[in-house]
Amino acid sequence: MKIDRRSFLSLSIGATAGVTLSPLPWKLTDDLSIWTQNWPWTPVPPDGATTYENSSCALCPGGCGITVRKVGDRAIKIEGTDGHPVNDGGICMLGLSGLQLLYGPTRVKTPLKRVGKRGEGKWKKISWDQAIAEVASTLGDLRSDGKPWAAGCVSGSDKGITPNLFKRFLTAYGSPNFMAMPSMADSYSLAMRMMQGQETMPGFDFENADFILSFGSGILDGWGSPARMFKANSQWVKTGGKVVQIEPRLSNTAAKAYKWLPVKPGTETALALGIAHVIIKSNLYNRDFISGSTAGFNAFKKRVIEQYSPAKVAEITGIDDPSKIERVAKEFAKAKRPIAICGKGQGDVTGGLYDFMAVHALNALVGNINKSGGVLAFETDSYINWPEPGKDSVAASGLRKRRIDGAGTGKYPHARGLLNRLAGQIVKDEKYPLEVLFVSGANPLYSMPDTNSLKKAFDKVSTIVSFSSYMDETAMYADIILPNHMYLERYDDAPIPPGMGKPVVGLVKPVVKPQFDTMHSGDALIRLANEMGGSMKAAFPWEDYERCIKETFGEHWETLENEGFWVDSNVSSGGGKFATDSGKFEFYAENINALPIYKQAKIENSHSYPLALVSYDSIRLAHNYIGDPPFAMKTVESTVLKGNDLFVEVNPTTAKTYGLSNGARATLSTPVGSARVRVNFSEGIMPNVIAMPKGLGHTAFDMYLAGKGVNFNELIVPIEDPASGFDAAWGIMAKLAKA
């Protein structure tokens, strides 16, 4: 048969038509898609009975109640607990992502001992017996050398049972060097001690307040107990409560505020004193409260009237019109239940003593203290009443030594801990070496300012013992890791959340069995103390941590187990009485000659560094001990992070001065470091200010977090507040150049 052109074409066309019209290709496509959709590596989650267990979230100090949904023994979802006094069903994204931390790749799965160089990431798995024995022997050697003071501890917090066990351990051991990560509670506690005679983080009855004057506090960016603050804000939306937000950047808080008052970074205190000036001058202060319950008013009055006129304050702060200051001051003073707060961003930085005193003085001017809708003071950790640990002669002599960070002595007699000074002191004072350092619930090598200097200081520490549940930057740099259970696997207390208007204490409960060979740090300490014997053993009389927490809570344990929280009803608000020597609220603290004052920060090299770099906190970026989990990273906007590039917010007018277009690559330099960044034009930032988010630039954790962006802490240095020793840095001078 001859195949000519015509028959070839008809055959081809016929075949094409036949195949197309037949169901075959469709059937094959369908089969193919079904086949590919049934590839076995797409998991089919096993089914089972659904149960719910209540606990508390421990990922931040917020203390939200959580309800964990389980199928069989798997935890599958975390939700906010309905009716909980802190969050009533609401929950933030970090809390929601907790299971990614529980089952995620960043967990430390067994005790580990370093075999490579520090930070190299080479580890040997060891047993708990060996780990405890090794740490006990290192500690024992140090004690026999008569240098117990050369041991120290960096704890994520100084509140709650576990941090107090670490403190107790050091006390029994003979070291005064227990240091907690800094937070606004440090500065607030000291300001409260000066003014109200009570060293505690104040509570704020936001739910019943109607006017909030916030000096940079990220009320809607994670300050205090985040879910509770969001709820309070919704309440204000309903009832007409007003927020005035004072900060250089249009944060989420500023965006939702009734009024946003941008001021130059670091000048908030001047504004607070200027507002006091207007209130006093216009006779809008609460006369009953001032005359009946305060002391030192005249000295305060004299200072603010003489030095902080609206015109002068407008000039300092960069507010274009002094009448704006007068208006805000009058609105604040005329509100029924106004509250002034501070503590920048999420409140995990300290600030100068006078900064906090100046803001708190406003609460006294309007007399809204110890009242519903006002500022309240209650004691935290009221349930921890352990007898003082017995000290043997080594411990007693060790405890006589001054602290390595200088807190409580010399220049800074009032501070309880000054972790910000640790790096400098280790390097400066060769006679006071730190030989053993415990790190618990903290990641200082990521989240302390000037991380590079701290790392250099850590190089001088012979043994770093990490108790971290996760392989964070500090755990990576440790010599031995004794991994704690993570919060869904353990008992713990959730102390009163910072700023909470009610003394709510929550219970963290194990909702799943420990997934790995980890141990509660409380148990690890008890075992260490037992191994060391003598007075150390006697200081830890509990069989295990569970006994310890049960005995500590005593009669409240049942409430905690059943309800998940306990509201301490014994706490009284004090009324018009204060615990100061005068029994009054003191504007002027005579014992340190402290009268709030604003001092312009000294700016060196302002010529070569013409811009101001500030950080901002986002509820979507965890930036302390916890690294941002994958779900939370998914929510980070592409104007903040693109690939591995971090964007900084710059006002277009400023960017254009440096020839930078939107999205341009630039080198951001400060006196301590520099970083490659990209520019994001923002009309929500003051000209000449650069804003950078905290929480990125990790080197540890997993591929979902590591290597993305820049760590703000590598670009700044702490600045010592002369009155307290706390870090009072508001940011740092910087420059921006085309890259």
Add this chain to the structure above:
Amino acid sequence: MKRRNHQNAKRYGMVVDLDKCVGCGSCMVACMSENNVPFRADESDKLLSITWMKVFKLTNGKTFPDNEICYLPRPCMHCEGSHGHSPCVSVCPATATDYSSETGIVSQIYTRCFGCRYCMGSCPYHARYFNWWDPVWPEGMEKYLSPNVSPRMRGVVEKCSFCFHRYQLAMNKAYYEERDDIEEDEYQTACTQACPAGAITFGDLNNPDHAVTQLAQPDLKHGGRPKNPLVFRLLERLGTNPKVYYLSSREWVRKSGDNYVKDEKKSAH
């Protein structure tokens, strides 16, 4: 079974109070965690990042210091179109996505989807996402996957389902307890439940007792258009008849809900 008239059946919808929304993103993560949404090492390319619920940031476009921002969470709008002709349902060749006249929910049946992505092209809200890769959970992390929602595989489109599995579970429970129907609070989406600001209200727009109906005041004679003057829908003029409503006291926010020609004075419905 006799098909019920949609006017008498349920019409689930949502009102998001943008005055209360603080842009915290809890809704996004509550959704991811409820619905087994996958994640990858780099999620910064937002065209590839699967987020059934996505919070957008709107600005009034003014310069410092008059700049304002507003956050806007965007789930699937569950458009009703006219008589169930939502944009995506109309174009799906595989009947993988359908409009339920029982509940008003636009479904997505992954095993029927063969990945043509017509629906993505037709959705004016960018609410649909394609799985370019098989989902991979790091070792051990698949333990948290919920059995109520099947993990999707490469090659299919996925989107917000108004947590339809929660509706099914609630209805099953009701039937088991010999009830014909469920109460308002028995079926709430994961985002509604998680929102710490209480900005999201969810319920049956056909039920005058439900908070969602009272807030939106949908005019059912006119394609569900809100009668509450502070309430608006996204791209109202397209006639997609979405069931997600937004409330804002700020005019510029309400205006940015639709594509207005520059200098246009008011919306031309």
